[in-house]
Amino acid sequence: MISFSNVTKRYPGGHEAVKNINFDLAREEMAFLTGHSGAGKSTLLKLITLIERPTRGQAIVNNKNLARLTRRQIPYFRRDVGIVFQDYKLLYDRTAFDNVALPLVVAGVPHREIARRVRAALDKVGLLHKERAYPITLSGGEQQRIGIARAVVNKPPVLLADEPTGNLDEALSDEIMDLFHAFNQVGVTVLIATHDQRQVRRLQKRVLELRQGEMVYDSGTKDI
Template identity: 65%
Template sequence: MIKFDNVNKRYPGGHEALSGVSFHLKPGEMAFLTGHSGAGKSSLLKLIACIERASRGNVIIDGQNLTRLKNRHIPALRLKIGVVFQSHNLLYDRTVFDNVALPLIIAGYHQSEVGRRVRAALDKVGLLGKERVMPITLSGGEQQRVGIARAVVNRPPLLLADEPTGNLDPALSREIMGLFEQFNQVGVSVLIATHDHDLISRLDHRLLTLKQGKLERDGRTTELQTQK
């Protein structure tokens, strides 16, 4: 699903965010991405969503090589990737329903289909009944769940999350991680960038650790407990 082949990312000005990163996330696999801030987590996610382009090496998503992807094909790629942001990135001038429906409307779904899928997605994240509410009136955890509903509503094969629990307390964070595991169980590939070691050490998934732009370790989250 995600394949990095000796990827370098150098920003204008010479800062090298990633160097020689290679890994392969198979379809249906779930992995965490960790590392100190500045280790290159965000850059790696940006390369996957084609927000940035690799300076060297190949990034292959769902069989598509992003190095050669034309700009006009980027939207179609992004429709295949559900992204959950730390800052939710909701549109605060429209209802929860309209926020979640956005990817479906972009993809051109029929009205009746949109309603059905939005309710299904909101049901999954436990927010059914809040469709007509404006996002600003919701708590941080609820807003994050709206963001997740939006990311999964058109059933993308790949789900990316950038510090999805960054602003949440431990109980809410566990709940959110539970949601991601549920989506993974039905076959969605999931990659989550996080620095919350306490939270992920209790789970058992693949763990990619970045350090100063290099892939330092490719192991399991359970190893975090033995490290302590």
């Protein structure tokens, strides 16, 4: 599903955020991307979502060679990749419902279909009763669950998360990670960047570890 070979990202000025990365994440697999802050986890996720382009190497996501995708094709590519952020990136002037509906609205999904699918996604994260609430009135854990509902509402085959529990306490973190696990169990490929070792140990999934931009450890395709 995600395949990197010899991928390097060098920023202007010469700093190499990730160096010579090789890994394959199979369809329906779930993995943690770990490492200290600044190890290159976020950069790797940005390369997968085409927020950044690799300087060298080949990246294939969802059967698409990212180097071949033009600027115009990027929006359509991103519709198949759900992304969850540490800071949620919700729109605070819209209700929970409208936030979750956004990926469907931009894709031109018919109105009635949108309502049905948004409610299904909100139901999955347990926030159907908050559909009319504005994000500012919700707790951090609830906001993150809105973010997750938005990431999965159009049923993307790939789900990425960048420190999704970074701002949450242990109990809420457990809830959020269990949600990702649940999505993985229904067939979504999941890659989560985190430095939360507690969650890594708890869920017993594949681990990819980055250190100063290099991949120093891969637990292999079997779960640890």
